[in-house]
Amino acid sequence: MKEGAQLTQAEAGPRYEVFHTDCPARGVVDHVTSRWGVWVLICLRSNDLRFYELRDSIQGISEKMLAQTLRALVKDGLVRREVEPATPPQVTYGLTEFGQEIGEPLTDLFQRITRRLPPRSPG
Incomplete structure (x- = not known):
């Protein structure tokens, strides 16, 4: 990537300029990386869930x-x-297929983080 973290049209494609505030891709990124968006995507990677199953799987999230x-x-x-x-x-x-594609690197990130943390002490 070029200095200043600016993507050119060739790098970003002709449709989106992700560093502009009015870029529609920014909204999707905001939802994916929101406090709960990441956890919902990771949780749904393994199987489909009903609302209450999802709520019970993600501790701390309100309905x-x-x-x-x-x-x-x-x-x-x-x-x-x-x-x-x-x-x-x-x-x-x-x-969706798009959700699976986005959820895969999030799951990988989560696994990398947990592998690098010190072992949990029993208790």
């Missing part, structure tokens, strides 16, 4: 924040939302 995060990731095309007709309706969340 409100989970709903907001899922809404943003669905809108960005990273997460798919499937509603099964039942009473009450059953909603399952999973990663």
